[in-house]
Amino acid sequence: MSIGILGAGKIGRAFAHALFSAGIRAKIANSRDPLSLTSALGELQPLITPVDRDEAASADIVLVAVPWSKLPTAFAGLPAWKNRIVIDANNPVETPLIHSVHPLFSSEVVAQLAPDARIVKAFNYLQPHQMVAHTQLDGHKRVQFYAGDDKHAKADVAALIDELGFLGVDLGSLREGSRLIQYPGGVLAGLDLIKADHIRRPKLHNVLR
Numbered sequence: 001m002s003i004g005i006l007g008a009g010k011i012g013r014a015f016a017h018a019l020f021s022a023g024i025r026a027k028i029a030n031s032r033d034p035l036s037l038t039s040a041l042g043e044l045q046p047l048i049t050p051v052d053r054d055e056a057a058s059a060d061i062v063l064v065a066v067p068w069s070k071l072p073t074a075f076a077g078l079p080a081w082k083n084r085i086v087i088d089a090n091n092p093v094e095t096p097l098i099h100s101v102h103p104l105f106s107s108e109v110v111a112q113l114a115p116d117a118r119i120v121k122a123f124n125y126l127q128p129h130q131m132v133a134h135t136q137l138d139g140h141k142r143v144q145f146y147a148g149d150d151k152h153a154k155a156d157v158a159a160l161i162d163e164l165g166f167l168g169v170d171l172g173s174l175r176e177g178s179r180l181i182q183y184p185g186g187v188l189a190g191l192d193l194i195k196a197d198h199i200r201r202p203k204l205h206n207v208l209r
């Protein structure tokens with residue numbers, strides 16, 4: 001499936017980096033001319049290609065990561081979604097505030113802005129460096145929670161999460177999952193869980209000596 005990224009800031013580029021590490025092609029856009037991204041993307045090109053908003057948003061799966069107040073303009077005037085998948089990586093906060101600035105969950109707002117898309121919540125609660133560093137875990141896997149109402153869309157995003165090297169954990173419906181991982185307030189938001197592939201246990205005779 002083709003991948004697009006709307007928003008080329010800390011999270012958009014961290015996701016692009018994870019794709020790059022897994023050898024997955026993607027198109028990425030900010031609010032300006034694609035040329036404005038050339039130096040920021042550096043070695044990620046040409047696997048990760050800067051394009052305009054319309055082109056990035058035409059992919060089968062589009063991760064959206066823009067500042068909260070920019071969501072309406074990021075979605076404005078895009079080609080029809082026609083059931084394509086939007087990964088909502090956003091949170092209803094505005095730096096430097098740390099309280100929610102909207103009564104709805106982010107994914108509920110995204111669903112209003114893209115009513116004919118299938119929304120999956122993911123990649124909204126890890127910090128950028130954690131998304132980039134997941135490949136350096138010595139065989140262990142970093143957990144990536146996700147949630148959504150459409151089981152086929154969720155399966156496609158789960159497959160992508162797996163390809164990127166994360167351990168995907170399904171949190172159920174969009175509303176239930178968002179409640180758990182949305183920042184601020186979600187009890188799982190900011191939790192960086194690693195599933196150990198092997199645990200070194202002390203030898204019993206050393207402990208008892």
Ligand SMILES: NC(=O)c1ccc[n+]([C@@H]2O[C@H](COP(=O)([O-])OP(=O)(O)OC[C@H]3O[C@@H](n4cnc5c(N)ncnc54)[C@H](OP(=O)(O)O)[C@@H]3O)[C@@H](O)[C@H]2O)c1
Pocket residue numbers: 006007008009010011012029030031032053065066067068070073074075089090091092093123124125126127128
């Ligand atoms: N930073 C974190 O630790 C973190 C962690 C998890 C989730 N998040 C969430 O991720 C989202 C993005 O955060 P961020 O830290 O990545 O923000 P950021 O570094 O400020 O980057 C924002 C990006 O959005 C782009 N953008 C703005 N308006 C746009 C539009 N109309 N169309 C297309 N692109 C547009 C900006 O492009 P221009 O440069 O052209 O304006 C920029 O590339 C937020 O909702 C945040 O809550 C952040």
